[in-house]
Amino acid sequence: MVLQRRPLVIAIYDSKWFMRVLDIVKRRGIIFHHYYTPTDVPYGSVVYTDIEAVSRDLSHRGDVLVVYDPEKSCRSLEKALLATMYVTGFKSIIVGVDPGESISYVFLGDEILLLYGIGGVGDLIRDVEYVLSCMPFKELRVKIGSGSNSSDVIHAIKAKYRDLHVEVVDEYSTTPSKNRLEEATYLYKKLRGLKPFRYRDIYAAYRIALSKGVEVL
The missing domain is CATH 3.30.420.140 (YqgF/RNase H-like domain)
Structure with a gap:
C-alpha cells in the first residue's frame, strides 16, 4: 500500500532519464500524470521536471510543489515521490x-x-x-x-x-x-x-x- 496523498506530475525532456523515472515510479506503485500545460496540472500536485521552462511556468501556482532537477538525480526524484506522501524521509x-x-x-x-x-x-x-x-x-x-x-x-x-x-x-x-x-x-x-x-x-x-x-x- 502506498500512502499517496498528492498527485504526481512528470515533465522530463531527457528520454533516457524519462524511461528510468517511469520504471522507478511504476515499481513504487505511484500514480502519475504527464505534463501538458500549467492549467492541466491537478490541484496540490507535486511536479517533477528537468525542464526550466516548466518550473518557471508553474511559479504562480502556490498549491503546486515543483521539484526542478536539471542534474537528473535520484535523490531529487525521491524527494518528489516522498512529497506525494507528505513525508521527507x-x-x-x-x-x-x-x-x-x-x-x-x-x-x-x-x-x-x-x-x-x-x-x-x-x-x-x-x-x-x-x-x-x-x-x-x-x-x-x-x-x-x-x-x-x-x-x-x-x-x-x-x-x-x-x-x-x-x-x-x-x-x-x-x-x-x-x-x-x-x-x-x-x-x-x-x-x-x-x-x-x-x-x-x-x-x-x-x-x-x-x-x-x-x-x-
Missing part, C-alpha cells in the same frame, strides 16, 4: 528476504511497501544500492529468512556492506496458507493487491521483514 527501512533458488524480497519504509522483487542476489543488491544512494532514512536493516540459500545471501550482503545490520529470521509460518485467509486478506491490502498464492514468497518476505531476528555479526 523514513525513520527505518527494512528489507525482508525469502531466500531460495529465486530470492523474493520487499523493502518497507516505516512499514510502507516501497519495492518488491523476485530474482537473484544481484537484483537484491542492486535495489539495496539504490536505497542507500537515493532514499533518505535513519536506519536500514536487512532481515533474511533461515531457509535454503540463506547463508549465501548473508555472505553476499555482508561482503559488500560490512556495516549493514543483517538479521536471520526463523522462517516457520512466514508463508501464507489456506488456513490463514484472514491474514492473507490483510496482507493483500498492504502488498498492493498482489495475489497471495501467486506471490506467496513475497508475502513470506513481508512477514520476515516484520519479524524479530538474530543479528549476524
Whole structure:
C-alpha cells in the first residue's frame, strides 16, 4: 500500500532519464500524470521536471510543489515521490528476504511497501544500492529468512556492506496458507493487491521483514 496523498506530475525532456523515472515510479506503485500545460496540472500536485521552462511556468501556482532537477538525480526524484506522501524521509527501512533458488524480497519504509522483487542476489543488491544512494532514512536493516540459500545471501550482503545490520529470521509460518485467509486478506491490502498464492514468497518476505531476528555479526 502506498500512502499517496498528492498527485504526481512528470515533465522530463531527457528520454533516457524519462524511461528510468517511469520504471522507478511504476515499481513504487505511484500514480502519475504527464505534463501538458500549467492549467492541466491537478490541484496540490507535486511536479517533477528537468525542464526550466516548466518550473518557471508553474511559479504562480502556490498549491503546486515543483521539484526542478536539471542534474537528473535520484535523490531529487525521491524527494518528489516522498512529497506525494507528505513525508521527507523514513525513520527505518527494512528489507525482508525469502531466500531460495529465486530470492523474493520487499523493502518497507516505516512499514510502507516501497519495492518488491523476485530474482537473484544481484537484483537484491542492486535495489539495496539504490536505497542507500537515493532514499533518505535513519536506519536500514536487512532481515533474511533461515531457509535454503540463506547463508549465501548473508555472505553476499555482508561482503559488500560490512556495516549493514543483517538479521536471520526463523522462517516457520512466514508463508501464507489456506488456513490463514484472514491474514492473507490483510496482507493483500498492504502488498498492493498482489495475489497471495501467486506471490506467496513475497508475502513470506513481508512477514520476515516484520519479524524479530538474530543479528549476524
